[in-house]
Amino acid sequence: MKLSGGVESALHCCVVLTTTTEPVPAARLAELHGVSGSYLAKQLQALSRAGLVGSVQGKCGGYVLTRSAERITVLDVVTAVDGAEPAFVCTEIRTRGPLAMPPEACTRPCAIARAMAEADAAWRAVLGSITIADLAEGVDEDFGPAALAGIRTWLHAPQTAAGPPSAD
Numbered sequence: 216m217k218l219s220g221g222v223e224s225a226l227h228c229c230v231v232l233t234t235t236t237e238p239v240p241a242a243r244l245a246e247l248h249g250v251s252g253s254y255l256a257k258q259l260q261a262l263s264r265a266g267l268v269g270s271v272q273g274k275c276g277g278y279v280l281t282r283s284a285e286r287i288t289v290l291d292v293v294t295a296v297d298g299a300e301p302a303f304v305c306t307e308i309r310t311r312g313p314l315a316m317p318p319e320a321c322t323r324p325c326a327i328a329r330a331m332a333e334a335d336a337a338w339r340a341v342l343g344s345i346t347i348a349d350l351a352e353g354v355d356e357d358f359g360p361a362a363l364a365g366i367r368t369w370l371h372a373p374q375t376a377a378g379p380p381s382a383d
Contacts, residue, residue, distance in 0.1 A: 216338055221296045225258040233284045233351045234367035238277030243370055258296055265295035284348035290339055303331035
């Protein structure tokens, strides 16, 4: 299965948003992830349309998770960004070519379509069993508990006109 790069960015943003209850501006999330603001805005809009993040307007505005990280799955994010369509779409090739079967003879999906549907269902089941909270826990396991705390501090540190906050 090939997913768009937007899925990766959206998943990272959701994990980052677990670190705070304060809204995080899209520009700040884009800076943290080293992507353009307009690119990330599209992913955040998709998450917002799906009800996974909420947009808070105003000077202290930004994005927040709309529900607990335990209630948002990786599949929710994938579906929000890339859609719910299966990766494989059968075009019923059996009905074409010199040995074509009549459409009425194709009463059940062929072995190829069945295998692909089974793989799609398995892939979705796995992604549906992993939550954003699980991913955040994985960050702590991989990089230590200070990693997400450091991100939270960075997100809310005052910014200067000259660039990101200093390490002082």
